[in-house]
Amino acid sequence: MVTIDQSDNIAAGTRRPLMDRIAERSGSDFLITLAGCVLAFLYLPIAVLIIFSFNESRTLTLPLQGFTLDWYSKMFSNADLLAAIGNSLYVATFAVSLTLVIGIPAAFALDRLSFPGKTVFRRLILMPIALPGVITGISMLNLFRVVGFNLSLETVILGHATALLAVTVTQIYARLQRLPRSMEEASADLGASPIQTFFFVTLPNIKAAIVGTALICFTLSFDEIPVTFFLTGRDNTLPMYIWSTLRRGITPEINAVGTIIILVSVVLIVFSVWLLHEPKKD
Amino acid sequence: MKLQTRKRIATLGVLSPPVLWALIFLFIPYLIMFTYSFYLKKFPTFEPAFQFGNYAQLVTDAQYYQVLFRTAKISIMVGLFSVLLGYPFAYFLVFKIKSDRVRAMLYMAVIVPLWVSYLLRAYTWKTILGSEGILNSFLVWSGILDAPTDIFLYNQFSMVVTLTYIYVPFIVMPAYASLEKIPRSLIEASKDLGVRPLRTFWSITLPLSSPGIAAGMTIAFCLTFGDFIAPALVGGPNGFMIANVLTSQFGAALNWPLGAALSIVTLLIVLTIISLSDTLQRSGKLELE
Structure with a gap:
């Protein structure tokens, strides 16, 4: 204009x-x-x-009825729910430990070693991240049936550790790739054995990534359904408990549990993302 | 010589636990499933056989191939809608936000829900969309509707909404990564040559970020394809997807061979999509060089 x-x-x-x-x-x-x-x-x-979760009414409709903490106190007096939380903590703790013990060497092998069948090994390990969890669950169920294992929280632990292996390996592998080789070479030149180098040089340098991965895996295990669905015996984990109550109908009690889960996992996740992205100095 | 042996032992020590684990808990289970898919159902279990009846049933029985088509349809829709929401968001973060801190915070804000309880987030949609839910009570309360409607829940619409909600962050991450990698000089050069912003976007930004879009869509598609929580919670009678059928074959319907065959088919579909998308992304990368 x-x-x-x-x-x-x-x-x-x-x-x-x-x-x-x-x-x-x-x-x-x-x-x-x-x-x-x-x-x-x-x-x-x-x-x-x-x-x-703070709303007085039993039904989840608008307008809001009034403030209450009833659902939280109900939650803490619900024995089944508390047992489920205990089971989930047990499963997540052991699944994360196992997945780290297996996953760290796996990531290390994929990054530093060359061996026959490496591609197949990588594809196999990363399979559960791409495949529906249901398939991981069903295929492991088949295995346990064939060898005659009874389903229990322990089989769930094995399932979670296997499914989480893909996450662990990807995260640790990414960190290892950013780690300069020179330090390990220096350690070897100074006469350290490969095992000494691994425990005193490599491991301390990827500590933050390991903790970050552990936290992510912990929240994932704590929330896992598809694998648990097939591998659990009589004991329920927390998500399985929530799942079975949801099918019967919705109660604000679930919202109270959910609020706590969400708050805890947000804290864990923010912390772990910070840990996984922190090392920029090198 | 001695050092070599020590090195070899160390290598073996590092390698054998994960390899054994992958063999026992991944390879053998998949193998067992593959074997089962040729077995014959014989109530209450099954007997060893080698026949393709289970696969044939999947192709000829409408009940099964319709579920396959529906699952594919919903997965494609979820992939598309997730891109429509997630890609502009990533674009906004990369090109419109000037402050690094704000960008990091907004990025985090999208990523965090990804890790927060999937079950609870899916379930909340049930409470929002239900006939006595929040959306309905809001519409009635505000006078837009006279009576609650049940059109929001237990259909493919509610499923696409819920799943899109869950997979948007999966698009933002790879889209952000690929947009960030585009050299700004290319966009500035295009601007200097008098090319309109929209055309610059169509002919430079979009093609160069297509690998990220492909990666995100692949993840959204594959994860939707195998989901059984959303269909069970918000899907309703017409919302059954493959994973639900699988679950029933290994549960109530008790037809493990058929379930195994369906698992193998699902596995093949997912793996095909992944390798197709890999090829696509690789050819996209070549263009950049």
């Missing part, structure tokens, strides 16, 4: 950037709105869960 009194050529030359600027501005506005919507979409359900 400013350029009306100027010649056609210049007008064409300036009008275009102006229109572009308008286009870019509206493009930006559109993107901001959309980004806001995406965040709202992601956090609305979580907010709903937390808000309704």
Whole structure:
């Protein structure tokens, strides 16, 4: 509009950037709105869960009825629920330990060693990350049936450790790749055995990544359903307990449990992401 | 000589636990499943055999191939909608946010829900979309609706909403990574040559970030394909997906051979999609060099 009194050529030359600027501005506005919507979409359900865990009414409808802590006290007096939480802690602790004990050498082997069948080994280990959890669960169920194992929390631990191996290996492998070889070479030159080098040089350097991975695996195990569904015996883990109550109907008690789970896992996750991304100094 | 032996022992020590684990808990179970898929069902269990009846049943029995098609349809829709939401978000983070701290925080804000209880997040949608749920009570309370409606829950719509909600972060991560890698000089050069922003996007940014989109869509597709929680919670009678059928074959229906065959088919579909997407991403990378 400013350029009306100027010649056609210049007008064409300036009008275009102006229109572009308008286009870019509206493009930006559109993107901001959309980004806001995406965040709202992601956090609305979580907010709903937390808000309704304090709502007096039994049904999850609007408007809100009033503030109460009843669902939390109900939760703490529910023996089945507490047993399920205990089971989940037991399973997650041992599954994470196992997956680290197996996964760290696996990541190390994939990064530093060459051996026959390496590609097959990598594909096999990473399989559970791409495949539906149900298939991992069913195939392990087949194995336990063939060898005659009774299903129990221990078989669930083996299942979780196997499914989480893919996560552990990917995370530790990524960290190992960023680790300069020179330190290990120096250690070897100074006469340390490979095992000494591993425990005194490599391991301390990937400590943060290991803790980060452990936390992520812990939350994943704590929330795992598909594998647990097939491998558990009479004992329920927490998600399996929630799952079976959900099928009977919704109670605000679940919201109370959910709120606590979400708060704890957000803390663990933020901490672990920080640990996994921290080392930029080297 | 001595050092060599010591090295070999160390290598073996590092290698054997994970290799044995992969063999016992991954390779052998898959092998058993593969074997079962040729067995014959014989109530209440099954007997060893070598026949393709189970696979034939999957192809000829409408009940099964329809579930396969429905699962594929829903997975594709979830992949598409996740990209439509996740890609612009990643673009916004990379190109529109100036402060590194804000960008890191927003990125974190998208990633965190990914790790937070999948079950609880899926279940919350049930409480939001149900006929007595939050959406309905809000619509009635505000006068938009006279009576609660049941069109929001227990159908493919609720399933696509719930699954898209869960897989958006899976798109943001790879899309962000690939957008971040695009040299800014290319975009500036295009701008300097007088190319419109939208055309710059279509001919430079979008093609160069397509590997990230492909990676994200593959993850969303594969994970949706094997999901059994969302269909069971919000899917309703017409929302059964492969994983639910699998579950029933190994449970109530007690037809392990058929279930094994279906598992193998699912496995093959997922692996095919992954390797296709790998090839696609690799060819996309070549273009950049």
